Amino acid sequence: MLSDALKQQIQGAYRQFLDSKSLRPRLGQRLMIAHIARVLGGIKRNQDHKRSGGDHLCVVEAGTGTGKTLAYALAAIPIARECDKTLVIATATVALQEQILQRDLPDILQHSGLSFTLSLSKGRRRYLCLSKLDQILSGGDAATLPLYPDERSAAPDNSALALYTRFADTLASGQWDGDRDNWDSVLPEEQWQRVTTDHAQCSGRRCSHVKQCSFFKARESMAQAEVVVANHDLVLADLALGGGAILPPPEECIYIFDEAHHLPDKVINHFSANFRLGASERWLEQAERSIAPILAIPAMQKSLRGQFDSLLNLLVAAREALNPLRPILVELLEGAVERQGNKQLRFEEGRVPERLAERARELRVAFAALVQHCEAMSDTLQDGLDKGTLEQRRDELEQWLGDVSAMRFRCQNMLALWQSYASDSRTEKPPIARWLILVDAGQGLKDMELNSSPILAAKTLQSSLWSRCYGAVLTSATLTALGSFKRFSMRAGLYEDASFEVVPSPFNHADAGQLHVPAMNCDAGDAQAHTDALIEMLPQLLDKAAGSLVLFASRKQLNAVYEGVPLSLRSLILAQGELPKHDILRQHRERLDAGKGSVIFGLASFAEGVDLPGKYCSHVVIAKIPFAVPEDPVEEALAEWISANNGNPFMEITVPDAAVRLIQASGRLLRSESDRGKISILDRRIVTRQYGRKMLDSMPPYQQVIE
Incomplete structure (x- = not known):
């Protein structure tokens, strides 16, 4: 239960911050502070300050303009200090990390009356x-x-x-x-x-x-800090090392995951495994060559020489064990399909062909022996440095320890892949996605790559983080899909007793923005007809004297529309792919500052994290409902699993994901309470399909004009 003293401290800090900066309180911000404080302050703990019960996971959806950083910092910092825990604030992007570290938290320190030490954590x-x-x-x-x-x-x-x-x-x-x-x-x-x-x-x-x-x-500086700013990747890297290797142990942390909608995908990427055959063969050869000059050193203790000699033999054995793999992969690729310029073969239900599984079992043994031997050698070299048990020069021992540790790390990565391919997929719930792909290896060469990935982050987050941490807050502007937290909760593995809250936006959407669905004589599913319609409509839709953002679902359509519109409009367009993203944004702002019009043609990366307030973006055009391209093997495996369990992948994955992307794209319009403008959706499926109506109903409450 939140004590009265903590409650007064949090409320007092909020009042002081607002008074010091002559700001008015925001309803959503106040509700967010109260919700976080109630959950974190209600965690039960024993005499050793360990969590012993109560909800400890707090999920808050708060739209742009709520002031999320101020809300979670004011609520969590006093509670973390009271519980003697480190507050770890983790973001998905460098831009937000820098904003929080360089602007938001120093501002809170200066104006709130709270006192805390602050550090940045990097790899x-x-x-x-x-x-x-x-x-x-x-x-x-x-x-x-x-x-x-x-x-x-x-x-x-x-x-x-x-x-x-x-x-x-x-x-x-x-x-x-x-x-x-x-x-x-x-x-x-x-x-x-x-x-x-x-x-x-x-x-x-x-x-x-x-x-x-x-x-x-x-x-050492970080260890003394009460608030540590990190990123999602660093937190996950720490968890992969067992927790407490880079950051304090999860049991001693309260985590704030800002931009939390990225976390499940980050976990999937982080805990996947891959193996490139040609690259691995070359690396093993390099490793063998690196040991030869060490063995040539005349003055070396017999036991250490024996360990290096055994390491060389194990490296040779592992490389030779790879020889039968190449013809197997070449044969499998004959049945592969062309995806985004590369051949790809996904193994249905994660089931690896028996001849590949048999080879994986043998390679698992070979690489496990390598990892085990490298671990033993690392112990020997560490003892030599710590206790002087070896007669070699210290600089030699340090270099060998680094090399052997690098070998162990690389071999562990290979071993993870072979363990996955050798396992019985019938026992996996949900299954692991596994696939083979022909990839570019540079200089016009190709390499064969085997991949393995979880299809959901749920199990990993539950076991590595949620079950261990003292508490966590997950927040973003887009955590719900179609009005429910179900999609995010499934992907993130949140406990049923986690506390969920949506706080109101400070924007008056109905007065500030109009959502326009114009009449069209084609369905967006007909790619050519839809592209032709966009070429015809955009010159009339766009104000050539204003700042506009046109978002496309595919590069092919973006390029076709760019080439098809009249030159009078094309001269105003800054198209993604022609210039780097930061140059497009800079030139766009410069044009508008000079009183000229400007139009950005962008893809998914412009639909999130792009801040174009006021005159820089008064019209957002969404060319098509942003359905994901159904070519990602992890998403395919997830859809396959849902279908096998009598679910509907389109309604359970594709539509909710697209609904979230649609809200993110529309969020480029209103960046402050004074912004005004229009959103146009040029996809009639938003009103003609039942799923489209559900998406439309889940959008912020703009004034809707549907022709």
């Missing part, structure tokens, strides 16, 4: 690795085993060496902290990758550079 890849920098500048870089084939090309050129020397100088003078984002210019990806690392290759506290390590300095 190792955002920080310089001093060990790698030292190896490059001393000429030892070539001896380090790359984690993936072709990861390292030729030796760094003079330009790269000059950059690395600057890195060393600015670090030594204290002018730079080793954070990529704090460097004074944009760093080329290839040059940065040489001097950064990840958990697989990092020797951690055993590294001789650990006291000066940028990543560990940041970790």
Whole structure:
């Protein structure tokens, strides 16, 4: 139960913030604060501050303009402090992460009267690795085993060496902290990758550079913080490592997942596995070659030499075990279909052909032996560094530990794929999606890739996060579909006793916006007729002196309409694909600031996360109901499973997903309470089909004009 003292602290912070900034309270914001405080404050805990009962998952849909960050921060920060928990705020996008860290939370600190310490959490890849920098500048870089084939090309050129020397100088003078984002210019990806690392290759506290390590300095700063800003991927990476490896353990955290509608897909991507045959063969060959010079060192302890010798034999055995795989995959691809330019074969119900499953069982044994041996070698090398049990030089031991750890990580990834393909799919509920695809490997070459992925994030989130965390808030502007949380709850694996709430938007949609469905003499299902209709209608629909956003469901139609409209309109259009997204948005704003008209032609990436307030977007045109392209093997496997259980995939997946995308697209119109404008949907199925009517009913309450 929320104590009176906490209640007064939260209410007082809200009043002080509003008074300090001369703002009026918003109903949706007040309701959101109250709902979060009620759920998090009602969590039962024992004397050790561990959760012992009560609802601990809070789901809030709050539209644009509610002020979600202020609401969840004011409600959760005092409760997290009272419970001695770390508040982890995780976003799906870098843009929102930067906004929260650089603008929203400092603003709350300044105006609310709350006092809290704040830190940003990033992965190792955002920080310089001093060990790698030292190896490059001393000429030892070539001896380090790359984690993936072709990861390292030729030796760094003079330009790269000059950059690395600057890195060393600015670090030594204290002018730079080793954070990529704090460097004074944009760093080329290839040059940065040489001097950064990840958990697989990092020797951690055993590294001789650990006291000066940028990543560990940041970790120590984070450990002292009461509020940590991260992203979804970092939280999931921490969970994949068991929790508590990057962030505090889930049991010691209250999580805020902003943009939470992305979380289920993030989980599916994060916990999938894949294996590229050609790339893996090349990597194994590289790994074998990297061991040969180590075995040539004359002064090496017999036991350690024996371990390296065994490692070499296991690598050779694993590579040779792959040889029979190639003809199997080639034969299977003969029955594949062409999808988006590449051949693809999905295994129905996740059932792998027996000859492939048999090979997977053998490869599972080979790669399990490799992983086990690498783990034993890592222990030996760690003891050598910690206890001095090995006579080798410390720099040699550190490099070998990094290389062996990298081998273990890569082999674990391969093993995960073979474990999936060797398992009995009949026992899986829901099934795992498995497929084979021919992919581009660069330089005009193709590679065969095997994939495995969960079709729902529910089990992973339940076991790794929801059952462990002290509490969590999930919030977004689009969590419901067709007026229900059912779709999101199924995908995210939320407990039945999670607390759900929709808070009202601050926008008066009926006065601010009009939803227009014009008359059309074609069905959007007829692609050519629909495209012809768009070419004819858009010149009359669009105000050539205003800012408009036209959203398409396919690049093919976007290009066809762009080529088909009159030149007088085409000259105003900034089309996705012609320019980078940030350049399109910049040029669009510049045109309107100069008093000219501008029209953006965009795809799905412009339907979410694009902020064009006021004059920059007074008309949103949605060319077609944004149904997903039915070519994704994970979505296909999910639909197959729902059908097998007497469900209707179209009504249970396709329509709710499209309804959410439709709301997200329409959300580009009103970005502030003063915005005004119109939304046009050029797809008559929104009124002629029963599912379309359901979508229309779930839209915000704009004034509807249906011809």
